[in-house]
Amino acid sequence: MTDERIDALIRELDVQSNPDPDFVRSSYAALRPRARAGRVSDASRIGRLRRDLRLVLAGARWPTTARPVGMVGLVVLLVLLVVATMAALALVGALNQDRLVLNGPSTDPSVAVVSPRAPGWTATGTMITPRPGHVATLLLDGRVLALGGPIETITPSNAAELYDPDTGAWAATGSMLAPRFQYTATLLPNGKVLVAGGHNDTNELVSAELYDPFSGTWSPTGAMETARYEHTATLLRDGKVLVTGGIVAGDAADDQMPPGELYDPASGTWTATGAMATDRYLHTATLLPDGKVLVAGGEQDGSPDGPFAELYDSINGTWTAAGTMITLRGARTATLLPDGKVLVTGGSSAELYDSQTGAWSATQRMIAARAGHTATLLADGRVLVAGGSGSAEESACQCHAPLGSAELYDPSTGTWSATASMVAVRSGHTATLLPDGRVLVVSGNGMEIGIGSVMLASAELYDPGSGN
16 A cells, blocks of 8 residues: 555545544554555555544544644554454444344444344255255264265165255265165264264164265274164263164064274274163263263163163273163153253153252153154253154154144253244254254155155254344
8 A cells, every 4th residue: 555545544534533633643653554564455454544543533532732742642542442442342242142233223323223033944955865864963164964864765875965054055975885874973073974883774784984074085994893773872072982772683672782882083993891781772872071971761672661771981881870760761862951961852741860960850841742853952052842753652652743843941941932833844854053053954754745754855944043
C-alpha cells in the first residue's frame, strides 16, 4: 500500500472524525506499521487501518489545545486499541451464540436481539445406497462414514460412503475388503476406523480391517480369535478396543459365549480377556468415567437377556456384577450422561445406572413406547430419542410400524418432552452428533403408502435450536 493512499485515508478521517489533525497524525504514526504488515491485500490493509483509526478517534475526547505526544500518547493509544479489541471479541462471541445479528431491525441500527430458533428437522443429501442396519462413524475431520448394511433385503454389502456436513452431500469411498453386516466399527485415536467381525449371510466372520480416511482405502489387520456378530466394541482409555459377547456359531440357541477380546492398534493383534458371566448379544457397552465398561441388556437364545448388568475392569481384565436393572429389556439404548450416570431406554420405560453407587433407579417413562430407536447425547446435555418401531411389549421388540416421533430427556429434571417429528418415519437407522451440534439421522426401514416397508436412502438433520 503506497504512502499516498494511506495519507489520503488519514485526510479523509481527519475531516470526518476529529478536528485535531495533530492527534490524527500521531495515531497514524503508531498504526502505520500495522497497516503495512502482513501478507494481505491493499484493500485489507486500508480496511484494517480505517477500522483501527476510527475506533481510536471515536474514543478520543481531546481538547484542541491538548495534543498527545511521545510515549504518553502511544500508551493511551494502545489502551484504546486493547479496549476496542476486547469489545469486538465480545461481540463476535455473542454473534456465534445467535444472540445478536448485525444490521437487524432495532432502535440501534447496527445491533438487534433475535428470537430463539425453534428445534426441527430438515432433509439433507440422499445416500448413494439404501442401507438399513449400517454402521455410522464420525471421523476426526467431521465427516461421517457409513458402512455396509444389508442391501436388496438381506444381501450384505462392502460399499462405503462419506457424508460431508459442509456440503450436505454423500460421496463414495473405498469399499471394505469383505461384505458384512452386524459388525462393529470403532474410531481409533489415530483417526482410522477398525471394523471387526460380522456376518456375510453364510458364515460368521473372524476378520478385521482398517479404514484410512486420508487415503480412503482399507487394509487388513489381525483377525479376531473368535468369529462373531451382533457383538459390541468399546474404545478404552488406553487406546485398545474391547470386544464382548455376540453370536459365534449357528443358531442363537446353540451358541456358547466366547471370552472377550482386546485389539491393540500398536501391534494390530488381538488377545483374549475375561469372559462375561452372562451370555448375551445385541447388548450395550458403555465406557464409564472411571475407565470401566458397563454391559447391560441384550438377548439370549432369541429372547431378552436377564436384567443383570456387568462391569469390565480394563486394569485386571475381569468382570463383576453391576446390579440388576429394573426392567427386562432387549432392543434398547444406553447413553452416558454428563454427570456420569447411564440412561437406558427401550419399550416405554427408562432407567438410570449410577456409576458412583452401582445402583439402578427408575426415571420418567418415555412419551412413546419404542424399540430399534436411537438415543443421542446433545451438546447441552439432553438426550434426543428418535424413531424406532412401536413396541407392544416392555421387554421385547414386538414391533409395529416405524415411528417418526422424537422426544428429549432432560437429566436435570428427569423428564421427557416432545420435540419436532422427523421428516420420515424410520427404524433401524443411525444417529450421529455432528461437531456443530446437529444430529445426522441416516437410512433405516421406513413405510410408504401402497408399498409397505421400504429401505430408506434418505437422511435428515435435527437442529436442537437456540435459546432453549
